[in-house]
Amino acid sequence: MKDHWNTIYTQSSEEKLGWYETDLTPTLYLLEKAELLKEARVLIAGAGSTTLVDELLSQSYTNILAIDISEAALNKLQERIGKESDNVQFIVDDLTNPVMLSEIGLVDLWIDRAVLHFFTEQTDQVTYFNLIRSGIKKGGFTLLAEYNQEGAIKCAGLPVQRYSVEMLQENLGGEFILIDSFDHIFTMPSGDIRPYIYTLFKKQ
Ligand SMILES: C[S@@+](CC[C@H](N)C(=O)[O-])C[C@H]1O[C@@H](n2cnc3c(N)ncnc32)[C@H](O)[C@@H]1O
Secondary structure: OHHHHHHHHHHOOHHHOOOOOOOOHHHHHHHHHHOOOOOOOEEEEOOOOOOHHHHHHHOOOOOEEEEEOOHHHHHHHHHHHHHHHHHEEEEEOOOOOOOHHHHOOOEEEEEEEOOHHHOOOHHHHHHHHHHHHHHEEEEEEEEEEEEEOOOOOEEOOEEOOOEOHHHHHHHHOOOEEEEEEEEEEEEOOOOOEEEEEEEEEEEO
């Protein structure tokens, strides 16, 4: 997987990636609902070279953690944001076989857009949901945005697990309360569309 993703990020320009976003409205709408302090620890799982980091920095967030299996992706991200990278911790790790992540401490918000849905093996799903559940402070949040039940069956050449709100709730467990959810149609740089489910859960 590491090689797969490193190859993608090495061979493609960021703007051509199928998941490249210029409009972060659905994420920002849910982020506002979490009413976080600017010093809050915001973890972006499978961050890739996401423009969400630039946006959070422009909103004066100072404690961002960008995790990805691909070093190439995080290098691109770090180069792009330049000196602002002091406010971002870059961590290369595998969310389904975490090593570094056990040492980062609890976070206020765990964001996952288009990452969880790549974990099609049940053992990987269980590992990752445990990581989310145990990695968030009490009163903290998780923002999960994945292909919905009408979504595509593949992304980046890999099969995906499509989700509903109920499936996400079941995997997170009763400790997490649904704050909001909605469907969102994402238009890829190619013009194709991808239906997502966006959710925000709060840990009690
Ligand atoms: C479709 S991209 C989404 C990137 C970013 N979340 C966004 O919305 O722009 C999926 C990302 O997940 C990362 N990824 C895939 N499997 C991973 C794993 N097991 N551990 C950590 N990151 C992973 C990939 O390297 C890639 O950056």
